[in-house]
Amino acid sequence: MHKSTNTSKRLVLSLSTLALAISLGGCLSGGGGGSSNSGGGSAPDNSLTVTTQQGDYIGISDAGMRVFRGIRYGVAERFAAPELPPTHATAIELSDAFGSSCPQAASPFGEASLNEDCLFLNVYAPEEPGDYPVTVWIHGGAFIYGSGGPSYDPSRLVEQGVVVVTLNYRLGALGFLPHEALGDANFGLQDQQLALQWVRENIAEFDGDPDNITLFGESAGGHSVLSQLASPAAAGLFHKAVVQSGSYNGDQIALQETSQGPFTIPGGQQLFGLPTIAQTDCATAAEAELLECLRELSVEEILAAQPGNILPVTGTDTLPISINQALASGDFNQVPVMMGSNLDEGALFTLLALGDGEDLFTAGGYETAVTKLLAENPLLNAGQIAADYLAEQPPGLLQFANAYTAIGTDWRFNCPNDTQWGLLRNHVDTWGYWFTDRDAPNILGDISAPFPLGAAHSFEIQYVLSSEQTLTQRGAGAAQLALAEHMARYWTNFAKYGDDPAIGPNDIDGAAEAVEWPRLTANGEILRLDAPTPAAVGQSDFSTAHQCAYWANPPINLPVR
Template identity: 30%
Template sequence: MKKKTLSLLLLSVIGLLPMTSFSQKSTAPADAIIANASTAVVQTGSGKVRGYIHKGTYTYKGIPYAESERFMPPSKPKPWSDVRSSMTYGPVCPMDATTSVNDVLEFAFNHNWGYTNENCQSLNVWTSGINDNKKRPVMVWLHGGGFTAGSSIELPSYDGENLSKKGDVVVVSLNHRLNILGFCDLSAYGEKYKSSANVGVMDLEAALHWVRDNIANFGGDPNNVTIFGQSGGGAKVTTLMYAPSAKGLFHKAIVQSGSYRTSFLEKENAQKVSAALLEELGLKPNQVDSLQKISYEKLNAAGKIAQQKVQAQMKAEGKAFVGGGLGWGPSQDGNYLPYQQVDPAGLAISKDVPMLIGSTKNEFMASLINPAIRSFSTEEAKAFLQKKYGDKTEAYLKAVEKAYPNTTKPSDLIDIDLTMFRPGAVKQANMKATADAAPVYMYMFNWQSPVMDGMYKAIHCIEIPFIFNNIARCEEMTGGGASAYVLSNKMSQAWINFAKSGNPNHKGLPTWQKYSAENGATMIFDNQCVQKFHHDKDLLEITSAK
């Protein structure tokens, strides 16, 4: 009797399913996810893809834009005949495994490490319309992590839905090959490997080719593409601007805290690392193909040792390093990247591309490394600075007061970024802002996070949720207060306007003048946004002498 009763109950529930489904569909709130076999289907050059709709935004994840063998240039992905489900993020490039974190920093950043696979060349798209013949500006995000780590899903701030919705723009993010997989120069070992030094950047270009060929079906304009990125992502933006083959694939560029690399690795040194790699693995030059088959873990470990050996050799010879140390990244291979960053011929490649360049006030501040600095008295802060600046300490303090008159905490005297990102941004802007080049706009993000008693300040990466309009997704870093939302509205609109027209100005900001080396015009993003001119010139001159 019990079995019969249960069977009748199941039958009655099953019988109600069609009616229940219809009822849910007809009364669902506007922000419900719509995901089914026929929704959000778009044709690409490789086949149809199916995404989903969330809060009115068409969302696609993990779409393959390329494929390749290890160390080889990317090629178009093999076509598929069925509709490809593209509703979850694709794999990230293999990298050093994360086995522990700093709890208080991880609270703020809230990383998503994803899952790894060398076949990581995929992208994600957010758009408010598909197959509608509209020409929305396209914003292609290049993730941070230097050229060795990170992914398009690493931080919650990277989600493109809110930015796409706010500006009616198409947002694209992507994964590509990193570290030894993307930047191992094996060109000395035959024609087969002539491009190996920069295949990680060639992946980025392949993604831009995909955008050019496919984004119209996603409601985007292939003739209005902005590439933007932060930290390593900003450096990737700069690198693409020096690649002749990438010319015309993007039309505007934004570099956020990414101007720290002022040159590419020289080919000679890149090839020394590869020679040391073969030696470390006990391989002869004619056995170079073995590198395509050994495990990533073994390859990665040997690559680190090879870099250490070459770095020690370069140090003994008095040679400088790119970005402060010898690491994986683009090199001037004479092929894909024929010019150095200071070469006029290299600058000329993208001289018609408008740029937006900037950094945050505190970036990798001293008090993160030494927490004792947070509770310094004014006397302790001055003593700390005295060890660094000697008889220039008083001049330094006066320059800080001039540049940042609202400085109150003693630790703020120490925590200003003055040696890496801000000086690099100024140098890049000065090189770019010539009379015959497209306009440059400079910014600085000074807003201070209130979370954890203010310890995060204007930390590296903090501006990203403001630009992506993702304050709610990143409350651990931003606090989620009213002032954060107000500033986010101003910043995200500026980025959207720049993507649309090459000019970030809008009525929510004071007039944002074009930057020049003469005027030093910089938009300061804070609770009160103001434009200043050479506000920290004296400070940078003092610190550059050290």
């Protein structure tokens, strides 16, 4: 017990240190999106001047790319749909500064921001003129943290001949507060759609092909990609989709509560909206006055009141039906999809749980932690599930933490992913991956865990959106660098060709033969992304490793009659 307490204290301090380090680092990039060009200084390079429908921008040359950071793609009143920004007559000279992040508290994943003027995007293009495929990255962060800013380095993708766009969108209660008084609750998804509209209308000026846009994202960003597949309002805005660890929480919930047999399923308004509003000065406002009241609150008040977990909701204009309903029926934006998840998704959340004071070194602490983890689905019998998973672990100090990690991996991420593979392949060309490199570099800086993190949640991003130098600094060996090269080629080949992301024998130095990535079929295979060289495995291997038959019929709490 003493060892457990000391471990938790060290983790809390380490996570706080990481948050501070990220905050200080983020300050270096500034908060603005550029300044009007007064005409002073040397004449700008014409190849760095682009004319958008809103006006001219002057970018910079950086690491062999043409870079345009901090372009405003939208403006929005609080709790209202975004609109394209007004035009500007004077060219805006951009710099290495990103536009302001959307409001969020400080966290281990990003710096704090209180600025609601945050609808910015960034464009990274090859230096040589061309007609390049376009990839649009949607960041993760549980829909409450993150930005399209300095955490992501697209240079290796751009080297492969694609244009990369990253973007901000409204987060937390300001982006996803579900309450019928606000109309459509999914303002953050609407922001993403407006950014895609901006890209369609303007990306040709950056030598991007507006008819070849691949949407990709991880975690909440991957969930966003799935949501855009399901959203009628996103039709025609993109042509391919990559979902990285986005199939979490099973399926989405409705704005209002629904019935499922003898069970009542709470809606987003009951789970997120009302509890948030109850903690503000708008708690007693009449419904007709609620919207105006919420608009008068300070950003700080809203951030303090919002829940630690929030999701897009269905039954709205943006999302009439849920992701799984759309995928099952075929009523979605049918484009080729590449989708997958990681072998040890839950390990990162186990580390964070320890940092939050959970005791995962004793039986009682483990049972309490599992009950909290599964609380969002009251139908699940948390006690039985905790016991079943613990029985799979060998005795030892880490048996409780490892069981907790396995539950988080299988229930929250990988079995929902397995289900959605099955739905997608019935309608569109689908490629599945399974990231399994347990020697992946630790992305958490100096934080060390009391257990191996392995192929944890978000650890695959660095193989696609980091430079070789960054990977090496984090301790990547030759095997990890080789896998990163493969993954960069897979992602960009998918963006270029769509119907075949396979890597040919001449694509990578030293590759003796093609590394095939077969389409997923009813008896199909997925690609296991392990270092140094990926290989095809059966989807059944994935399903078995993650207990998906168990989660297809999990222990539940029967209703009391």
